[in-house]
Amino acid sequence: MCESVKRTDNMVNNYLKSREIIRNEKSWDIRMSKLGGRGIFATRDINPGEVIFVDSPIIIGPRARSDSSEICVNCYRRDDLVKCSKKCGLPVCSVECENSETHKKECCLLNSWKKEDSDYSDLTGELLRCLTPVRSLFLNENDRNLVKLLKSHSDPKHGFEVDLLKEKFNFRLSEDEEIFLRFVCSVLDANAFEVVVGNETKQSALRGLYPLSSLANHNCSPNTAHIFDNKQRMIVRAAVFIAKDAEIFHSYVRIVWGTLTRRYLLYLTKHFACGCERCCDPSEFGGKLSGLKCQGCPGIALPVEPLQLKCNWEWSRVQNIDEANDVQEMFKFLDEKLSQLVPPTNQIAVELKYKLVWRLGYRPGYLWKELSLEYLERKEAICRELLELLSRLKVGQCKMRGLLLYELYLCLQEKQRRGLNESIEINNNNEDESEICNTKNEMKTIFDEAVDISTFDVGASQELKNNWKKADVFDL
Numbered sequence: 001m002c003e004s005v006k007r008t009d010n011m012v013n014n015y016l017k018s019r020e021i022i023r024n025e026k027s028w029d030i031r032m033s034k035l036g037g038r039g040i041f042a043t044r045d046i047n048p049g050e051v052i053f054v055d056s057p058i059i060i061g062p063r064a065r066s067d068s069s070e071i072c073v074n075c076y077r078r079d080d081l082v083k084c085s086k087k088c089g090l091p092v093c094s095v096e097c098e099n100s101e102t103h104k105k106e107c108c109l110l111n112s113w114k115k116e117d118s119d120y121s122d123l124t125g126e127l128l129r130c131l132t133p134v135r136s137l138f139l140n141e142n143d144r145n146l147v148k149l150l151k152s153h154s155d156p157k158h159g160f161e162v163d164l165l166k167e168k169f170n171f172r173l174s175e176d177e178e179i180f181l182r183f184v185c186s187v188l189d190a191n192a193f194e195v196v197v198g199n200e201t202k203q204s205a206l207r208g209l210y211p212l213s214s215l216a217n218h219n220c221s222p223n224t225a226h227i228f229d230n231k232q233r234m235i236v237r238a239a240v241f242i243a244k245d246a247e248i249f250h251s252y253v254r255i256v257w258g259t260l261t262r263r264y265l266l267y268l269t270k271h272f273a274c275g276c277e278r279c280c281d282p283s284e285f286g287g288k289l290s291g292l293k294c295q296g297c298p299g300i301a302l303p304v305e306p307l308q309l310k311c312n313w314e315w316s317r318v319q320n321i322d323e324a325n326d327v328q329e330m331f332k333f334l335d336e337k338l339s340q341l342v343p344p345t346n347q348i349a350v351e352l353k354y355k356l357v358w359r360l361g362y363r364p365g366y367l368w369k370e371l372s373l374e375y376l377e378r379k380e381a382i383c384r385e386l387l388e389l390l391s392r393l394k395v396g397q398c399k400m401r402g403l404l405l406y407e408l409y410l411c412l413q414e415k416q417r418r419g420l421n422e423s424i425e426i427n428n429n430n431e432d433e434s435e436i437c438n439t440k441n442e443m444k445t446i447f448d449e450a451v452d453i454s455t456f457d458v459g460a461s462q463e464l465k466n467n468w469k470k471a472d473v474f475d476l
């Protein structure tokens with residue numbers, strides 16, 4: 001092991017010990033990757049579903065996106081927000097949150113930076129975008145040194161948060177503070193994860209830096225899946241079988257995006273050109289997410305050179321459907337317009353269908369009990385189709401699979417509730433009986449897998465949570 005890898009390995013292990021989240025028998029270590037830089041590797045065979053490691057955020061806070069909702073800076077809820085009475089400009093939801101240790105420190109720091117009598121009440125959203133890197137200034141020396149070991153991007157576009165603090169807020173940062181903050185911004189851009197907090201019905205998204213997970217490289221067919229528990233810990237599981245000495249990968253992008261979109265975004269945000277097996281295969285293992293309908297014949301056009309970043313395909317017109325909210329409109333677009341241009345496997349059709357899964361059964365007018373049989377059956381068909389796609393993409397027990405399995409289970413349950421199998425049940429024909437039996441077996445298999453995949457996920461539905469075999473990842 002080379003010196004720098006040894007140092008990283010030591011520091012990460014010490015960090016995990018300090019957070020009391022290291023397991024007795026580790027199944028991973030850090031090595032040099034042939035992709036460049038460091039990576040995480042399996043030290044033994046790991047079975048699908050096994051927890052590989054648990055990581056804890058070294059820095060966590062609001063996201064940097066300009067369209068993020070305002071949240072309480074302590075508990076991250078979105079309700080009952082008021083401005084901190086100390087006039088730092090940040091939102092809190094209660095006196096307890098205002099007086100929390102985390103907030104008191106940052107409130108003091110922000111007030112020390114500001115020019116007297118400045119009022120930032122209109123700029124709360126902008127201040128929230130800058131808060132996560134600001135929190136790095138409270139790290140102890142060991143944690144600072146660990147952050148310094150993580151990958152950073154040198155491009156000057158990273159660090160807009162510091163520009164905002166200086167230019168929009170006229171904050172008086174010291175030179176040391178500015179240098180460290182700019183560095184942390186570039187580390188966050190290279191490594192941070194979107195973290196889900198809240199529960200099934202009320203969720204917020206945060207930005208978290210997880211030291212061990214930051215060392216995992218990317219693959220478009222990742223062999224892991226991760227979820228966040230109620231302590232904002234990241235739990236990384238094997239999504240497929242991982243052989244001893246194989247590299248452990250995350251996916252940095254959405255797995256149902258086509259090659260061009262994935263590679264473009266990876267290049268833009270993480271500054272590398274992915275050359276994984278899926279990217280090299282024009283059909284993406286048969287997933288055909290980049291497929292277009294051929295206007296001259298019944299076939300599907302696929303990119304001849306999928307690794308070519310320059311591409312003239314025009315697809316902005318069909319992307320507008322993002323703004324359409326109405327279920328009927330969405331189906332109309334899917335069935336009448338989109339189907340003329342792209343095959344059902346195309347990423348735009350896939351994303352639209354995935355959106356429909358979350359409307360059917362949940363939106364007023366389309367709640368489970370009021371769903372027409374046609375829509376219920378379409379939802380079931382979409383779930384099955386998307387699950388089949390995920391299998392093709394070789395992404396194993398990923399979070400999306402867990403979510404779709406549960407939605408499919410709910411469709412079958414609703415059909416059962418409506419007695420759609422009743423006539424079959426009265427009829428004593430053997431074949432029909434076996435059909436009921438198959439549905440019941442299928443429902444149980446689907447439900448059990450959804451429970452397994454969701455285990456420890458803070459955002460999982462209560463029904464799944466009630467069936468978890470363990471309440472905490474460290475329960476014996």
Ligand SMILES: C[S@@+](CC[C@H](N)C(=O)[O-])C[C@H]1O[C@@H](n2cnc3c(N)ncnc32)[C@H](O)[C@@H]1O
Pocket residue numbers: 035036037038039150151190191213214215216217218219270271272273274275
């Ligand atoms: C989160 S870091 C991963 C760990 C990194 N290799 C290290 O040594 O710290 C992300 C960076 O790793 C590199 N990387 C990750 N996956 C890659 C891949 N599939 N191909 C090439 N470079 C990759 C890129 O430089 C990327 O910006």
